[in-house]
Amino acid sequence: NLISLIDPFLASNTLQVIALCETDNFHRFIESRGSLMSRFEKIILAQLSSEAITEMLLQAVWRVENNSQLFFTYQAVNEIAVGASYYFPDSVGSDKAIDLLTEIAPWATSASLQIVDVSAVRSFIQNKTNIPIGEVTAKEKDKLLNLESILSSRVIGQREAVSAVASAVRRSRAGVRNPSKPIGSFLFLGPTGVGKTETAKALAATFFNNENELYRLDMSEYHGTDAVDKLIGSFSTGNTGVLSTMVRDHPYGVILLDEFEKTTPAVLNIFLPIFDEGFFSDMNGKRVSVKNIIFIATSNAGADLIWELVEKNPDQAISRSVLIDAIVERGIYKPELLNRFDATVIFQPLGDQELLKIAELQLKKLAKRLEERGLVLKITDDLSADVAKNGADRIFGARPMLRYIQDKIEQPIANKLIAGELSHGMSVAFQLESQTGQLTILGEKL
Secondary structure, X not given: OHHHHHHHHHHOOOOOOOOOOOHHHHHHXXXXXXHHHOOOOOOOOOOOOHHHHHHHHHHHHHHHHHHHOOEEOHHHHHHHHHHHHHHOXXXXXXXXXXXXXXXHHHHHHHOOOOEEOHHHHHHHHHHHHOXXXXXXXXXXXXXXXXXXXXXXXXXXXXXXXXXXXXXXXXXXXXXXXXXXXXXXXXXXXXXXXXXXXXXXXXXXXXXXXXXXXXXXXXXXXXXXXXXXXXXXXXXXXXXXXXHHHHHHHOOOEEEEEEOHHHOOHHHHHHHHHHHHHOEEEOOOOOEEEOOOEEEEEEEOOOXXXXXXXXXXXXXXXXXXXHHHHHHHHOOOOOXXXXXXXXXXXXOOXXXXXXXXXXXXXXXXXXXXXXXXXXXXXXXXXXXXXXXXHHOOEOOOEOOOHHHHHHHHHHHHHHHHHHHOXXXXXXXXXXXXXXXXXXXXEEEEEO
């Protein structure tokens, strides 16, 4: 037993002992040992400030300059210090700053740079983290300025939601948002199948360049007594927590909190500091930064009231205050949580025209997949109208539409392909039989 062997030395007045331990290991292995703790006075060393890290780097940068024949401006050194703390929150700021200073030299040399300035540091950090922090390129500028129209090509009939998320993204990219908070936090309220999840997917695909940058948490899975432990981790069980791991592995992207109303009040309380301060503490009391995350919480809370208001006044916009007051009165969400969101967005039930546009959109996606097989799908008005009418549902919105397309359109095509009645270089059309109302597949050579 190592502790019993060294205890006489620790108890001695003739020997001074300084022990070093990382915070998480201290909480896990040392703190619970009372006899050992009695031999030491605990001193917590805080992270160095950005100013102190800059001073430290200024003493080290000359060696890097001499070895690499580069010149670092003072502003560049300061940017390394700031970036180390902000973009690498899980690392010790001073250590990470030294790592960045060391790593940027060969990168700058390979880029044929002689002077490392602020823009070079930002470009390096962007390459390392995939977080856009450098100068806005012409291509990105065009995308940012037209983000609403780009998102609206996928999200039908939800202008308010599209505008809210697009504005948050532009504030973030322009560098004018509050740097201590997430990029954005939104509560999407509305019935099933009206585009809440699709908006999150479209945002990930458009701004983050990959729909896979959307990370989903089914909040209905966090409703038991162990919900908080499952989410952020438990010291007693050693569980690291799903959210803690997700954010550390993917510090930049969209996190979808699906069915937010189905989790416990204790879990909802965790998100108060997350939305307000941009971090939470994991099982070891270690901060987990979410400053480069967009949170989208989706909820069917108040869906019955939305339908009731729509049926009474189909042409009148739903009152946000009436809906939120009803949700608070029912005890679903507390006012302090609702106030933490950057925006609470109401998704309107989809009308016939919106459903028709969604049907056309889904059919075009199918046509694109068939085109890769050498087939041309003819999308007629009758086909789109049939999908919109029979693929939608009052309760589930447009969600059943994909299943309808799968059963009534994809399956007949698959059967014809297997039977050899359809092949590369043919077109596919569907005819609506007036007598039966059924779709009949027709194939012909182009």
